Amino acid sequence: MTSPLQILAQYWKHTAFRPLQEEIIQSVLQGKDCIALLPTGGGKSVCYQIPGIILPGVSLVISPLIALMKDQVDALQQKGIAAVAIHSGMQKEEVKQVLLDASESAYQFIYCSPERLESPLFNEYLSLIPFSLLVIDEAHCISQWGYDFRPSYCRIVETKKKLPSIPTIAVTASATPLVLADIQIQLGLLQPSVFKQPFIRPNISYSSFESESKINKILEILQKVPGSSIVYCNSRKQCKKIAEAILLQGISADFYHAGLNQLIREQKQLSWIQNKTRVMVCTNAFGMGIDKPDVRTVIHHDIPDCLENYYQEAGRAGRDEKRAFAVLLWQQKDLTELIQNGEKKFPPIPIIKEVYQSIADFLQIAVGNGEGIYYDFDFNSFITHFKLDPLLVVNVLRILEQEGHIQFNEQIFLPTQVNFSTDTETLDQFEIMYPSLEPLIKALLRTYAGIFYNRISVYEQTLARICRSDIPTITMQLKQLHTHGIIEYLPRKETPQIHFLVNRAPAQFLHINQDHYLQRKKLNTERITTIIEYASLSKACRSNFIGQYFGDNSTVVCGVCDHCLDNKRTAISEADFNQIELLLKANASNGINTEVLMREIKNISPKKIWTVLNFLQSENKIIISEEKRIFWQFKNQ
Template sequence: MEPVDILKQYWGYDQFRPLQEDIVKAVLSGNDTLALLPTGGGKSICFQVPAMMKPGVCLVVTPLIALMKDQVANLKKRGISAYCIYSGMHYKEVEVAMEAARRGRCKFLYVSPERLQSKLFQTYCDGLQVNLIAVDEAHCISQWGYDFRPAYLQIADIRSFFPNTPILALTASATPKVQTDICDKLLMKDAKVFRKSFARANLSYSVLEETTKVDKIQHILDRVPGCGIIYCRNRKRTREIATLLQLQGIPASFYHAGLPQQERAARQEAWINNETRVMVCTNAFGMGIDKPDVQIVVHYDLPDSLEAYYQEAGRAGRDEEKAYAVLLYNEEELTDMYARIAMQFPSLEQIREVYQCIVNFLQVPVGSAEGVYFDFDINEFARVFQLNLTIAYSAIRLMEQEGILQVSESVLLPSRAEFVTNKETLYQFEDAYPALAELIQTLLRTYEGIFDNPVPIYERQISRILLIEEDEISSMLHQLHQYGILKYAPRRDEPQLCFMQERVSAPNLRLNMARIEVRRKVYTDRLEAVFAYVRNSATCRTQLLVKYFGESGTPPCGVCDTCLKKKATALDAAAFKRITDTVMNLLQEPVELDVIEQSCRDVSKNNLLEVLRFLENEGLIKRDISGKILKK
């Protein structure tokens, strides 16, 4: 069977996208491979197809829990067995997934990088037949990258268990330096490297200096039809902008990691189904969402790297139709971002102060808490201790990178229950409280080991068994807890903080400040690249972006703001004004393009179209739903 047959059988596609088949064949030949495919380039197909063609399980390493769950769910819908293992799971759940993989009942095992180092996971490795190790978001392995995660540095260790298994590293954005680092850190041998051009012919990039950004967003949304995304830095702003857009009659919603999981899922679904036109969000939104018809992505706030900007902007126009990526900024914002570098990289004393506040906040004694998860709302934490939120967040990020602790925006921890009485007392309780007896029996029949240790339980599953509403099941479980029969911990979907090593006294907290200083320099360089991009007024935006990623020889895109400006000014000023006046005089009412062409017979079609594009880009004219041109 050929790769394209697997693609057709399970995914319904008749052919691969550019480079996908080359990557698949390299993996099938046993080569270590690095694949650079821009956002929406179909990275998952590159490991899923070859894994389906070989015996054994594909080990997929990814840091994104939500994406991990989505991909497992999608594979199961296609009749493909898949499991995932991530931070916060009980060891019993991990055992179930690993046992399925060892017995050949799992084709794809998704694992967070932190889990690779657990003793339980490694105990099972000897019995696993792994046909491929796929590393998603591979740029996270490099300290030169924009999203460095120390757990990625340990991925190469797992190769010792599977010495003959090829590794496929995938990323949407990596500079040449990061590409080299990925190959080195993953111990790749004679790696095959595939790069799809970073140029997006259908995507028009624009940078606008604005003081009243919300007004500009409304103006943009009036001109560009279809659905869109607006990225903001902080959660509060997402709500504010969405509310303002709603008041203008634009169907908008907001999304950030602080919302409950069910609410996030519902809002995401409404947007995907075009019930919501615009999603105003933080960068927590968008990963793994396959919505091809996004026509506009606006950045209300400056991103702090071109890698992040390229990924987020690239969520527009995946259907290859014309789309727009607009970045709004002002000089005051640039000055503020540069000044905030010191807060992004606090001193050792500041980091120790934040650490001391964390252990006080969570009431963690010295010598304890290694591997333990705590609910942790950073906004509440900073408020209680009157800390600067940026410094607190940055100190925590640096402690994560140094392997001291780990914070997850949202980790779904299922409900857990354990009977804390003996069986004789339990029988007596059932006689005394018959309304709860059936629930007790269901727990005993459904959840093995519930008398020995806390086990994950699922209220929805119990609800289906007993034909009782889920809320009532939760209420009954709380009753058993209050009676001292059951220890019940309801499910949590809150931000979690986990200590990766035992808690030490703050003065004994050790960090490699020289290494942190290197990261500060890298961060500053990335920020300066963003500043150069937004201040540029002469070079094609696409050329600037692809050059940053090491690609040369790319022709001007012809559709970004700087290219359009050049085209419009290629005419001399007098000719440009004459054509503009003719067009604007014609537009007393909406007219077809051919009417304008008839009135401008002495003008070349190229020059006329250049002027029209310029006027449209400046917001002076627009096209209505029928395609006619009219004044704004």
């Protein structure tokens, strides 16, 4: 059998594993359940992908985001490894074909959203597919005590019960001890092996600045530190504004957020990955699943609402293990706003019910209807019509998700759907009459199996490449075929959508688990307090602070964060200390002015001198008058 190290060398071109990777892989290969808590950039995917390659069957990987699944599948396919993703943008026939192929071992990896696990079609094929490994990626989503709870994750355990003879591996980068324990309970893991890497990233220098002009500070950092960079912002408008300001300084920059269409997002992302764009200014919609090792700086223009998010985003720096910088910028008003937004994140239950009623009115859903239906949701029209606070609405949608009523995704992408609505004889005649459309017809029939009888997802970019055309022309020709009655054409959707999981309830009877809701609210307040404490931390090591938050009490000072570097700069040698002390004693009778002291001792920095003065003052050995004159206290010698 090929060894894990040989697989690593063959597909990843590495000659050695990172810490704990090999131990985790061996545990999985021995058929044991395990939980792997590895920091961002710690190589989590390798820990289950290598066993998935070695084991004889199919690995089922549960992942929360379509974009994350797509990046992982693309990366595996580029290595020549058979992988596929099943997501909400696919039609029933497409999913059925994937599952049928999987039952014949056509794939080594199937990536799947937790919602898809519950579909009758998936369960129909579950026993037919030779699964050998169950992987839960972003496993912290299973805990309602975590920062990113997804109710659909709680139902993964039902699938696990149907696959009792295969090992389970749950992986995450950001779980506190409370969440880690909950992962084990929710998945029903009995005595799993738990692997935890230290949270300290020795090559990342963390720093935090209270800054009057954030854009000037960003420009200063980018001018001092060359190389690829990410700048995170909370608003889409701010992304564009900051990218333009950076461009004005002659630094290559672009902006990215979920409001851009998918093709533009992919083009921007590729340009940044290829280093054609140096700085990506973005919302947190950017970065998940992207493995770019040479990011030198991650700058947060706005403070995230929890340390988990900050750690994950900052961890996208320095994955090549070379020196990198994670910088948090803030102002006092940001901290006040963070606390206020925390209150909006968990509004009173009567307010939740009012917003729920407004959503039902806006979408025109009667009581007892809506289950299983996707509704286009024009967010801006909704908040304008009902005069609601945007942040409040986003948070209510998230709460309704967590309570199992709906699914909401502002980044949803439903591909173009096509199926032929004519017979073969008519189609042959049409091709003769309209020869300019023949290449597209042939491309559709040859590329997408079953499209003549079933509605299939098609991709304009693929068709444009096959037809040696461009996307606008392909889109126009699809519309022409639809107009002539040759195909049924449903254009791609990128509008936000609400999916009702259960029928719409009367608002006054909307079920919300009040005890759990209030507990989540309390934990959220604690997370906000922690990120504020991190931002305004004085003197203590930032890496050590992060590690302790995540339960890593073994962390030592990193030596490279802003405070550790500052402490090194102010470290006083015994000789320097004695020199200052002797000069103070020599001028004990009349005292000495601090400015004169600084001039007399030129070989020691003013900062170090003040460190000594503060120490001596705290020991009651000196008195510093209001006129900044220092007097030695002989009685305390």
